[in-house]
Amino acid sequence: MTAVTSERPLRMGLIGGGGAGFIGRVHVTAATLDREAELVAGALSSDPLRSRTAATEFRIDPSRAYGSFSELLESESRLPESERIDFVSIATPNHTHAEIACSALDAGFHVVCDKPMTTNERDAQAMVDAVARSGKVFALTHNYSGYPMIRQAREIVASGELGRILGVRVSYVQGWMQGVKRDETPARGAWKSNPELNGRAGSLGDVGTHAFHLLRFVTASQPHALLSRMSSYSPHHELDDYGHAILQLDQAATGLVTWSQVSHGRLNDLTIEVDGTEASLAWRQEDPNQLIVRSLGTPTRVYDRNPGAAYTTATAAAACRLPGGHPEAFFEAFANVYRDAFRAMRQVSGELAVDPSPSLYPTVHDGLEGVRFMQRCLESNDNDSSWCAW
Ligand SMILES: NC(=O)c1ccc[n+]([C@@H]2O[C@H](COP(=O)([O-])OP(=O)(O)OC[C@H]3O[C@@H](n4cnc5c(N)ncnc54)[C@H](O)[C@@H]3O)[C@@H](O)[C@H]2O)c1
Structure with missing residues (x-):
């Protein structure tokens, strides 16, 4: 078993995953498997009402169940640093990734995003630029690499x-x-x-x-x-x-x-x-x-x-x-991408010393x-x- 790498869990905001959404739930399981993170906020659907309703299934406090990703970013940015989310996980349709990711990076949050990163090269380049501009971590969940x-x-x-x-x-x-x-x-x-x-x-x-x-x-x-x-x-x-x-x-x-x-x-x-x-x-x-x-x-x-x-x-x-001999599979591999991204997030914040070895999580360049x-x-x-x- 792995030991936690810091005194506090990173705070996660989930975008997508409400209703019948598949991969959002996987993101939550993977991100929290090692107790390195906790889910505290969400904008789980493109429909504001469904977004707030779905939050109860994820045990998100109603005060942090938002009607849209932009509301989530704005409201979380206003919270004290000791309370606001550290990162967002994007589990929404592909054509929404670029706008959500760039907005989250520009608001000062790390991003874990599902694949494909986006639908066209222009948006992909904008995401590369947003990562460079923000200095934040961007991890893409090509989970099989885990x-x-x-x-x-x-x-x-x-x-x-x-x-x-x-x-x-x-x-x-x-x-x-x-x-x-x-x-x-x-x-x-x-x-x-x-x-x-x-x-x-x-x-x-x-x-x-x-x-x-x-x-x-x-x-x-x-x-x-x-x-x-x-x-x-x-x-x-x-x-x-x-x-x-x-x-x-x-x-x-x-x-x-x-x-x-x-x-x-x-x-x-x-x-x-x-x-x-x-x-x-x-x-x-x-x-x-x-x-x-x-x-x-x-x-x-x-x-x-x-x-x-x-x-x-x-x-x-x-x-x-x-x-x-004890089978491990999809969740654990997915969690490995998260674990590598968390290490990088803690290095950016100064909680962990910078590790010179190459990172294994898929980046914005991948x-x-x-x-x-x-x-x-x-x-x-x-x-x-x-x-x-x-
Ligand atoms: N890594 C993997 O193995 C894996 C597996 C499946 C899907 N995916 C990827 O995950 C993403 C989601 O796929 P899915 O199969 O879960 O799709 P889905 O259609 O099942 O779920 C999408 C979810 O996003 C929500 N949503 C849509 N627009 C939104 C918005 N603007 N704000 C907030 N929520 C919004 C929907 O309400 C729904 O809950 C896609 O990019 C897909 O390629 C990755």
């Missing part, structure tokens, strides 16, 4: 054990859209199929950006060009729900990113495989506590998530909360890269899948 075995995979690649990287395959495959009937509005997230709200990236933004971030996180590779082919098969969906991108990466390596939300029977099948000149590795989100490394002529190695084992790197061990990935895929697909420079 898995201990993914952090171990990143270190294995960085150590050179795989040799030169030849290729990377990452796919994020779901199938829930096959269950949505024509003329039926999904119970939640109808905005995801609406180009006027969500921009032109559908499943590409929803799950493709997670896959792309995992590729960059594990291999530290930078794309130089890509080509993409995208399709829309679901009858109720105007935007892409199936696609592939081929990427030219550093050192002539090739990346393949696949995303789908129309693959029958698939749930949250996020997989990464890395092929090097000396060895390969493979990891699957639906079996997240194992990492497989193979090398021709030697037995296959299966790394179990086990903080007590000599083969577990310090970084991977630090991402574990339970001894090996978010910009994710938005670029979406834009380049769309450009390539529009141009008959021709190569597009990064």
Whole structure:
């Protein structure tokens, strides 16, 4: 178990997550898992009445249940420093992220924002500028980078054990859209199929950006060009729900990113495989506590998530909360992104000494890269899948 890093919990304001909203509740669980933060305020819906009503479900005091994010920012800014929130978590539709995040940063609050960071490069750049202007922490919840075995995979690649990287395959495959009937509005997230709200990236933004971030996180590779082919098969969906991108990466390596939300029977099948000149590795989100490394002529190695084992790197061990054999998964990985962001927040405030080692939480620059990935895929697909420079 982890010890708390400071005498006081950081104070959280949640934006979104009311009603049937999915990920807002996950943010609260993840942020509070290590008792490093407490939820004290919220603007949980775009509808002021629903926003205030939903606050009771989150045990938010009525005096800090706000009707809108702007009311939350204004009212919290007026509170004494010892009471006001330290950060906001943004769990709202993608097209609202930029305005909320920039307003929160300009009001002096740290931001944890869900992905994709926003729907277009102009807004993404505005978010980069707002982070620089404010000096505040901005963390993007590409939560799969929080898995201990993914952090171990990143270190294995960085150590050179795989040799030169030849290729990377990452796919994020779901199938829930096959269950949505024509003329039926999904119970939640109808905005995801609406180009006027969500921009032109559908499943590409929803799950493709997670896959792309995992590729960059594990291999530290930078794309130089890509080509993409995208399709829309679901009858109720105007935007892409199936696609592939081929990427030219550093050192002539090739990346393949696949995303789908129309693959029958698939749930949250996020997989990464890395092929090097000396060895390969493979990891699957639906079996997240194992990492497989193979090398021709030697037995296959299966790394179990086990903080007590000599083969577990310090970084991977630090991402574990339970001894090996007790399953850890989605919440804990999500909480690791929060924990890294909290450390950075406490460093900014001077509560913790500045740690020179690189931060592991996805930053605003990772978010910009994710938005670029979406834009380049769309450009390539529009141009008959021709190569597009990064
Ligand atoms: N990291 C992950 O694994 C993961 C998983 C699912 C969704 N997401 C992301 O989280 C975000 C939300 O997705 P979701 O699936 O929870 O969507 P959702 O439609 O289920 O929920 C959105 C919530 O935001 C609220 N909302 C909308 N506009 C608002 C505003 N202006 N102010 C306050 N609240 C507002 C809605 O009332 C609702 O409660 C999206 O960016 C999505 O891509 C991330």
